[in-house]
Amino acid sequence: MRLCRFDNDRLGVVLGDEIADVTEALDVLPSVRWPVPLGDLLIQHLDEVVAKAEGLLPNAARKPRTSVKLLSPVANPTKVIGAPVNYQLHIDEANADKASFGQSQEIKSIDYYGPFLKANTSLIGADEPVEIRFPDRRNDHEVELAVIIGKTGTNISYDDAMDYVAGYAIGLDMTVRGTEDRSVRKSLDTYSVLGPWLVTKDEIADPDKLDFWITVNNEIRQKSNTSYLIYDVRKQIEYFSSFYTLVAGDVIMTGTPEGVGPVKDGDTMVAEIEGIGRMEVAVRNA
Numbered sequence: 112m113r114l115c116r117f118d119n120d121r122l123g124v125v126l127g128d129e130i131a132d133v134t135e136a137l138d139v140l141p142s143v144r145w146p147v148p149l150g151d152l153l154i155q156h157l158d159e160v161v162a163k164a165e166g167l168l169p170n171a172a173r174k175p176r177t178s179v180k181l182l183s184p185v186a187n188p189t190k191v192i193g194a195p196v197n198y199q200l201h202i203d204e205a206n207a208d209k210a211s212f213g214q215s216q217e218i219k220s221i222d223y224y225g226p227f228l229k230a231n232t233s234l235i236g237a238d239e240p241v242e243i244r245f246p247d248r249r250n251d252h253e254v255e256l257a258v259i260i261g262k263t264g265t266n267i268s269y270d271d272a273m274d275y276v277a278g279y280a281i282g283l284d285m286t287v288r289g290t291e292d293r294s295v296r297k298s299l300d301t302y303s304v305l306g307p308w309l310v311t312k313d314e315i316a317d318p319d320k321l322d323f324w325i326t327v328n329n330e331i332r333q334k335s336n337t338s339y340l341i342y343d344v345r346k347q348i349e350y351f352s353s354f355y356t357l358v359a360g361d362v363i364m365t366g367t368p369e370g371v372g373p374v375k376d377g378d379t380m381v382a383e384i385e386g387i388g389r390m391e392v393a394v395r396n397a
């Protein structure tokens with residue numbers, strides 16, 4: 112199922128070019144009070160929500176996809192985890208142009224840096240613009256497969272990793288190049304785009320074999336396949352959960368391939384991942 116959050120936090124099922132409104136499915140969620148449990152309530156109860164949504168679908172009101180505003184399909188992750196330098200050709204391009212990347216030393220591998228975290232306040236959906244706060248600096252797109260964690264766990268083994276996946280989305284790990292820590296440069300408001308919707312795990316046969324690409328103003332910038340991931344999806348879940356508990360609703364941005372490049376006010380990014388979908392994201396100055 113393709114589940115989206117749209118307009119004023121309504122819940123939709125994507126059916127071709129239409130969105131079926133199944134907001135009533137949210138009634139299966141428990142009511143909570145302070146202190147609310149960590150994580151995303153919808154993702155924690157995804158199976159019940161999906162079952163309820165299926166029952167609602169035959170009579171659900173439908174709207175054209177283009178008439179709704181898509182928000183991040185995950186509302187409340189405890190963290191957005193980033194995988195640094197997880198494609199060899201991206202490591203190579205960064206090392207070939209250290210000045211642009213704000214680095215003075217040879218860039219190493221993912222197991223050298225470990226994961227980084229992006230602030231939850233940076234999260235937006237497909238129909239919200241990326242807002243550039245520092246137009247005088249280089250601001251780059253990074254298109255990535257995003258994995259949404261479905262079950263809380265820690266020290267998860269490689270073989271068990273898929274049990275902890277709820278689904279997938281397209282992630283844009285927007286970045287200001289410079290010398291600051293990654294957790295700063297990738298955490299600006301609007302710098303984590305998640306969309307256009309959540310595709311449940313059952314719809315993707317193998318997350319490590321997906322074509323994906325991004326254009327800026329119709330010019331192709333990045334085009335790769337997740338088969339080139341240095342740490343594949345299972346390995347990332349194993350590795351990241353060796354540091355901290357993954358909570359239902361957490362988002363993993365799995366790393367970006369070669370071809371990262373600058374965006375500026377007025378640009379339009381279009382990103383697509385095979386089996387997930389396509390989204391068009393505007394860029395403007397804050």
Ligand code: MN
Nearest residue numbers: 253284366367
């Ligand atoms: Mn990235």
